[in-house]
Amino acid sequence: MRLRAQFGQTQRQVPRYPPEDGRHWLVRGAYWHVFGDTRWWLPLGERLRARLVTLLEAVTASQAPQHVAFPDVARADLASFADALTSLLEAHVPSYRHLPRCLLSHTGERLTAWVLASDPEAARETAAQIQGQWEAVLEGLGLPLFPGEGAEARWGLAPAAHGQEALRCPACGYAAPQPWATREKPHPEDEAPQPLTPVATPHASTIQALAEFLGIPESQTAKAVFLRTQESHPRLVFAVVRGDMQVSLPKLSRLLGGVGLEPADEDDIRRAGAVPGYASPIQVHDAVVVVDDLIPLSPNLVAGANREGYHFTGVNYGRDFQADMVADIVAAQPGDPCPHCGRPLEAVLAWPVTHSRGLATDVTYLTPEGKAATVGVAVADVDLAWAVAALAEHARVEDGLAWPPMLAPYDVHLIALRGGEEIAEAVYLALQDEGLTVLYDDRKASPGVKFTDADLIGLPWRVTVGKRSLKQGGAEVKPRQGEAEIWPLEEVAPRLRAWYAEHRDDAA
RNA sequence: CGGGGCGUAGCGCAGUUGGGAGCGCACCGCGUUUGGGACGCGGGGGUCGGCGGUUCGAGUCCGCCCGCCCCGACCA
Structure with a gap:
């Protein structure tokens, strides 16, 4: 992709979010545009999100998921979704032959797995299993998660400087988003009822x-x-x-x-x-x-x-x-006793990135014995916006972002400087011939602007071709957080391809 | 619904005796600059949320309305 034609400007200032907030860097790097409650996923952000979804979907293969488009329901509104769900199940799950099923819907900001099983417990277990697989992916991308539970749901919470309040027990590890957290309740002494x-x-x-x-x-x-x-x-x-x-x-x-x-x-x-x-x-x-x-x-x-x-x-x-x-x-409030061990809960800030829960339903299907049994339904989901915001917060380095190679929206950030324009074009083609995705800065802008944008965007490799690098014998190649080296021009593409073969195990 | 706050350029904001509509970033043009968000000069851009009132004159004072945010519990 040529930056000259790219939609989306990096931003100098982000009044909305402070620098310790991952969203600050998503806005500055032109991944997101935020206006009021509205968020745009700009081209860079959309590629990032697509890569994340690909990684998350890949690990559900064992569930043989089938893609569907379902109405986008917020997590809190699942209960009001019940009637629509009943209608769906009555029409499409008449008997045990139609179970189990796993459906994936990928709407706007959420990836959701809908698990239909022979009983509610099995559905919940499968949903929790999918959630666990997704959490493993996110952790593999550098996102620390801690588990939360409450109101019959499971959560994967990512600590974030400006996240939502959650309560966590430092002793036993119990945690939950604050509104959903439970507390140990006292057991009042029996007393003889007094008159009103x-x-x-x-x-x-x-x-x-x-x-x-x-x-x-x-x-x-x-x-x-x-x-x-x-x-x-x-x-x-x-x-x-x-x-x-x-x-x-x-x-x-x-x-x-x-x-x-x-x-x-x-x-x-x-x-x-x-x-x-x-x-x-x-x-x-x-x-x-x-x-x-x-x-x-x-x-x-x-x-x-x-x-x-x-x-x-x-x-x-x-x-x-x-x-x-x-x-x-x-x-529950900070300081209340933990529902598991009774020690005081403490407040932490986190984003609920993953979530799973069983959905109550009274729809029945016929078992092999010809009896009616209740369809088990459960959902697991990943909030993609919070996931990306939390990933950004953990991918942040001093002067911008540093995406893990599996997630970065492009493999290589190629910069053409004065005197290197024509050769940069050749390198651009060579990199693509090796199967790498390239963000190519061919703009008429000063070197400082280009380097700063590269830092803000945060791709794993930066390749610079200019008068100075050519004089030194090739292109300057710099890992996001390492030292720059001069590589001979003809080696750049094959060496980076080899590096990615080692550091990225997907074919995408 | 009740209480509080805020509406001024694309974004963020300043604007105190009531008389000039401004600043930073962004944008356009010309020139210089060119390996770490360059500089100079010039320029475009506004129903100061809306309507009404006071006044010679209103972003500014008064009234009503609209929109957005925060607060709302037997909450301090």
Whole structure:
């Protein structure tokens, strides 16, 4: 490819991302263009992404994957995808003869494997296996990953300077993206239920004020959070967690079928029969009540009385209020106890690059015995944008990028300088004749610009042909992070071809 | 929905008594330069988010509207 005709300018400045962020270098190297929430994969970036996808697809060969184009669903929205999936399975998986199958869809920013198996457990195992193979590829490209789990999903997390918050246990290695992380829950002592008693609590409209006023720990209170679903007919959702904990909106959203949630306003709250500031699940109506699984185990809580200035003591789940759903809906915080070993979790920043999970379905197929069994469905995916951003962050060197040879968008960066134009053309052809891909800087620009761009783009080899190199007997050849040497012109192409034969085991 | 912030050149921004529409990067032309993001001179580019008001005069003051970002829980 001639740089003279290439679309995409390297950038001097990237106000958007600081230099320790991999995305900074993707933008500067003209791999990405970013505007607001929109990301373009420029020609260089698209080649990089294509190479990554090729490498990832290659390792799934043992699953005999078949390519499909599926709707692009965000990971959090998988639950709302259920109806469409049911329709697909009912039509195309009538019996055991049609299982197992592995489908690959490669939409925009995500490579997804859809695993259909004879039971949910087998599907999950296969998806996890594919995920493991993909993680091995990414690790082979220099990306360190640590495993995360939570909400029945597995994650491969790549540490990143400006990643998303994740929680990790330094003792046992448990980790998960923060909204999905779980924590060990306390086991409250059994107590005899006390009678439901109203108590005047003027001005105690926050948990903290309430706990102080009554002289009790926040853990003895129930916190009510009102939300509204983002649907054509919004539902009011009433989430209850213990006063010292916080609600995880993603967990709640998944329970409710993947709908979006937003804070409810005062009118919504009053319409359900509750009083803001003194609200509780007692006697509310026309609302979906979801309580954290710790609440039924916690006797004699203090909760709002749905009356201005009053709370109840002795609130007990089951007797005083019921829920439509009971599940883990708290968001673990740094310092909370690890669900596996109880040691404090610590916050780390990471991008969730790989992910796998089973999908719930009630579609059945006929077994060889003629009985109905549930189709197992699971997905594994790689977020290509985060993968590339994390790879860039780890491929970054002082003055630009340094891609591993397997991944680089081109094999050789060829630069023509003054006095070397014609010979550079010949080298360009010779390199291509050896099967190498070449990015050829034939622009009218100063040497400094060309060298700087080569550093920003970060190909494994740089070949410079100019008056000076010719005087010294050939072309200057420089590995991205090594010393430059002068090679005789006729040796350049064959030697680089030989190097790549050794350092890249794919035929692509 | 409520609270806060921001809308000025392609991008990032400055603009305090209310009177000049500017700076950096990018872009175009000419010349010099040519192995580490060169320099000089010249140039193009704007509904200052929109509408209305105050004023001799509004990017600037007032009102309304639109758009984007952050915050929202019994959250400090």
